[in-house]
Amino acid sequence: MKDLANVLTSDSFYFLWEQIVQDFEHLNVYRNVLAVVGALYITNKTFQFLYSVAHGIATHGLSRYFPVRLTESGDWAVVTGPTEGIGRAFAIELAKRGMSVLLLGRNPDKLQELSDFIRREYKQQTKILVIDFNDPGKAYEDINDAFEKLDIGVVVNNVGTINSFPSFLHEMDDDEIMSMLIVNIQSVTKMTKLAVTHMRKRKKGSIVNVSSIASVAPAPLLQVYAATKEIVGW
Numbered sequence: 602m603k604d605l606a607n608v609l610t611s612d613s614f615y616f617l618w619e620q621i622v623q624d625f626e627h628l629n630v631y632r633n634v635l636a637v638v639g640a641l642y643i644t645n646k647t648f649q650f651l652y653s654v655a656h657g658i659a660t661h662g663l664s665r666y667f668p669v670r671l672t673e674s675g676d677w678a679v680v681t682g683p684t685e686g687i688g689r690a691f692a693i694e695l696a697k698r699g700m701s702v703l704l705l706g707r708n709p710d711k712l713q714e715l716s717d718f719i720r721r722e723y724k725q726q727t728k729i730l731v732i733d734f735n736d737p738g739k740a741y742e743d744i745n746d747a748f749e750k751l752d753i754g755v756v757v758n759n760v761g762t763i764n765s766f767p768s769f770l771h772e773m774d775d776d777e778i779m780s781m782l783i784v785n786i787q788s789v790t791k792m793t794k795l796a797v798t799h800m801r802k803r804k805k806g807s808i809v810n811v812s813s814i815a816s817v818a819p820a821p822l823l824q825v826y827a828a829t830k831e832i833v834g835w
Contacts, residue, residue, distance in 0.1 A: 675754020
């Protein structure tokens with residue numbers, strides 16, 4: 602009996618080992634598939650990272666030493682919402698680069714102040730169009746006339762609006778929601794359409810649409826604003 606027990610034990614262990622080996626052989630297939638998927642994922646992320654690094658170096662490093670000659674596209678630039686922040690910085694930088702600037706905004710005093718500053722500091726021509734992009738009326742007809750008359754090579758769609766204060770969607774004022782949709786989306790769409798229409802005829806030109814970090818990162822209580830800027834980013 603003892604010998605029989607030893608035989609059964611040996612056989613049982615042998616069969617168990619064989620089963621384990623077979624199971625691992627089957628698992629190898631899944632392991633290899635997962636390894637390939639993982640390798641592809643890592644490769645994709647690596648290329649994305651390297652592209653971001655290269656793009657950053659080209660944009661913020663090499664561009665300082667090999668600047669684009671913006672006036673090759675046209676003598677004039679258009680900037681919407683130019684009186685403060687990013688819009689003002691764009692208008693000033695374009696003037697530094699030798700471009701005349703058409704300023705589109707709703708505050709005539711601030712527009713005039715910026716216009717005088719550019720003329721005084723950079724000796725560039727400026728023009729002003731007083732426009733409330735929340736209620737543009739026939740403003741786009743005036744902008745189209747400007748495209749017809751001026752050699753416009755760069756358009757910066759910067760104008761935008763945001764909640765007066767962070768709030769849940771159901772607490773937001775309907776007029777404020779509509780204002781963000783009209784200013785942040787409609788203005789960019791119509792300005793881009795006008796620009797593309799004229800630039801196609803001239804076969805040159807550049808359009809810059811200013812989005813926001815809110816379109817790529819969580820923006821609690823700024824959901825409508827973030828959504829409008831995501832559209833601009835696309």
